[in-house]
Amino acid sequence: MKATPGRIRIIGGSLRNSRLEVPELPGLRPTPERVRETLFNWLAPVIAGAHALDLCAGTGALGIEALSRGASRVRFVERDPGAAQALRANLARLKVAGGEVVLADALAHLAMPPSPFGLVFLDPPFAAGLWTPLARGLETGGWLAPATWIYVESPRDLEPALPPNWRLHREGRAGEVRHALYRRTSELPLS
Known part of the structure; x- marks a missing residue:
């Protein structure tokens, strides 16, 4: 299915009402406004100064929204060259500081030497089924600070298998x- x-x-x-250009790419599924609004209401107490990782960034809407709301740094990891180029163009056009776009497969990126993040957006392409391997790579690879917040987006009826020390907040x-x-x-939770 192609996104229009x-x-x-x-x-x-600070970027409220700015528009991001969305390229026509197969499987690109930007997080809906209503969901982003809910998520960033939940994150309001912790977003200022955050160092975030937008894994499987796509349009980069989650990471750019974080920068707009006070995150100090966001690394966007995107494997599609067209999506990565559109993301770079949006960051440049909006004059957004603190964003770093890495053209790489998310699993391959997690095999690189880590730097821990306090906020992670985990929203892989739904058809790829990557939630569990990406979560495992984040948890075991040194990518997470001790009390990292992790946002996970998945199909409505799917609750991915995630590390047991990731506690559902909302x-x-x-x-x-x-x-x-x-x-x-x-x-670890008590059994």
Whole structure:
């Protein structure tokens, strides 16, 4: 299924109402405005100064929204050259500082030497089924700070298998999407 080219809107912060150009690419599925608004309401107390990783960035809407709301740094990892180029162009056009675009496969990127992040957006292409391997790579590869917040977007009826020390903080459903915010802890749950 092809997404139609167009524009999506940043909904809050310094870039409020700015538009991101969205290229026509197979499987590109920007996070809906309503879901982003809910997510960033949940993150409001912790977003200022955050170092974030937007894994499988696509349009980069989540990471750019984070920068707009006060995150100090966002690394965008995207494997599609067209999506990565569109993301670079949007960052340049909006004069957004603190964004770094890495053209790489997400799993391959997680095999690189890590730098820990305090906020991660995990929204892989739904058809790829990458939630569990990406979550494992984040958890075991040194990519997460001790109390990282992890946003996971998946199909409405799918709750991916995630590391047991990722504690569900909030979740919701909108249309065909389940959106959930987890908090990494150092403790494993009691069985």
